[in-house]
Amino acid sequence: MDIQLKRGLLDVCVLAAIKNEDSYGYQIIKDIKPYVTISESTLYPILRRLEASEQLTVYSVEHNGRLRKYYHITQAGRDRIAAFAEEWKEVMLIYQYVIREETNHE
Amino acid sequence: MNKEQFLAAVKVKIAGLPQSDIEKSLGYYEEMIDDHMEDGLTEEQSVEMMGTVDEVATQILMDTPLSKLVKVKVQPSRAWRVWEILLLILGSPIWLSLLLAALVLLVSVYIVIWSVVIALYAVNVSVAAAGIAGIAGSIILTCTGNYIQALLFLGGGLFCAGIAILLFFAFNQVAAGILKLSRWIILWVKSWFIGKGRTK
Numbered sequence: 081m082d083i084q085l086k087r088g089l090l091d092v093c094v095l096a097a098i099k100n101e102d103s104y105g106y107q108i109i110k111d112i113k114p115y116v117t118i119s120e121s122t123l124y125p126i127l128r129r130l131e132a133s134e135q136l137t138v139y140s141v142e143h144n145g146r147l148r149k150y151y152h153i154t155q156a157g158r159d160r161i162a163a164f165a166e167e168w169k170e171v172m173l174i175y176q177y178v179i180r181e182e183t184n185h186e
Numbered sequence: 187m188n189k190e191q192f193l194a195a196v197k198v199k200i201a202g203l204p205q206s207d208i209e210k211s212l213g214y215y216e217e218m219i220d221d222h223m224e225d226g227l228t229e230e231q232s233v234e235m236m237g238t239v240d241e242v243a244t245q246i247l248m249d250t251p252l253s254k255l256v257k258v259k260v261q262p263s264r265a266w267r268v269w270e271i272l273l274l275i276l277g278s279p280i281w282l283s284l285l286l287a288a289l290v291l292l293v294s295v296y297i298v299i300w301s302v303v304i305a306l307y308a309v310n311v312s313v314a315a316a317g318i319a320g321i322a323g324s325i326i327l328t329c330t331g332n333y334i335q336a337l338l339f340l341g342g343g344l345f346c347a348g349i350a351i352l353l354f355f356a357f358n359q360v361a362a363g364i365l366k367l368s369r370w371i372i373l374w375v376k377s378w379f380i381g382k383g384r385t386k
Contacts, residue, residue, distance in 0.1 A: 105214065106221035120218050121237045124211070125249035144224070148217060 092164045095157045102152045192233045199243035310353045317347030
C-alpha cells in the first residue's frame with residue numbers, strides 16, 4: 081500500500097481495534113494484522129500520539145506477575161472514527177467512479 | 187541479544203530524555219517482548235521482533251517534540267568541572283553572540299523566503315488591478331465614443347484579468363510548496379539532532 085495512505089489509516093485502525101473493548105499492545109497488532117501489518121516500533125508512537133491527543137486513555141492491569149498496559153478509547157477517539165467513516169463515504173463514491181466499466185459510445 | 191541487553195542498549199541511546207519518557211518507552215518494549223514470549227517465541231526471537239536497537243531508539247526520539255530533543259543534546263553526560271564552567275562563562279561573549287547570530291540568520295532566511303511569496307502575491311494583485319482598470323477604462327472610452335480605443339482597453343483588461351487568475355493558482359502552489367519545505371526542514375533538523383546524539 082502507498083506509504084502516505086497507510087500512515088493516515090493506522091491511527092484510526094488502532095482506535096478501531098479498541099473500539100468495542102479495551103486491549104493491550106500485542107493484541108492490537110494481532111487484531112489489525114489481517115487488514116494492515118504494523119510493527120511493534122511503529123505502534124508505539126501511534127499509541128503515544130493518541131494518548132497525547134486524548135483519544136485514548138491508559139491503565140495497568142496485573143497479568144502473570146507483571147503489569148500490562150491496557151488502552152481505552154475516549155469519546156474523542158470515537159468522534160475520530162466517525163469522522164473517518166464520513167470521509168470515506170466520499171472515497172467510496174470516487175472509487176466507484178474510477179473503476180466504472182467503459183460505456184458504449186454512439 | 188536477550189531482553190536485558192536490548193533494553194539497556196536502547197536506554198543508552200535515549201538517555202537524556204526525561205526519566206518518565208525513558209521508563210514509558212522501555213516499559214512498552216519490555217511488555218511487548220514478554221507478550222511475544224507468552225505466545226511461544228524464545229527470548230531471542232521476541233527481541234528480534236522489536237527491530238534493531240537503532241530503529242527502536244530512532245522511532246522513540248523521532249516522536250519526541252523538538253524542544254525535548256534539544257534538551258537531550260544539551261544534557262551533559264557527567265557533572266561539569268569547575269574549569270569547564272569558568273571557560274563557559276569567560277567565553278560567553280563569543281559563543282553567545284555566535285549563537286544569537288546563527289538564530290538571527292535563520293529567522294532572516296525565513297523572512298526572506300516569505301517576503302518573496304508576499305511579493306509574488308503583490309504582483310498578482312497589481313496584474314488584477316490592471317485588468318480591472320483596463321475594463322473600467324474601456325467602459326469610459328465607449329461612453330465618450332472612442333470605440334477603437336475602448337476595444338483595445340477591453341482586450342488588454344481581459345488579458346490581464348486572465349493572467350491574474352492563472353498567477354493566483356500558480357502562486358498558491360508555490361506557497362504550499364514552501365510550507366511543505368519548512369516542515370521537511372524541521373524533520374531534517376530533528377534527525378540531525380538524533381544522529382549527533384548517536385555518535386556520543
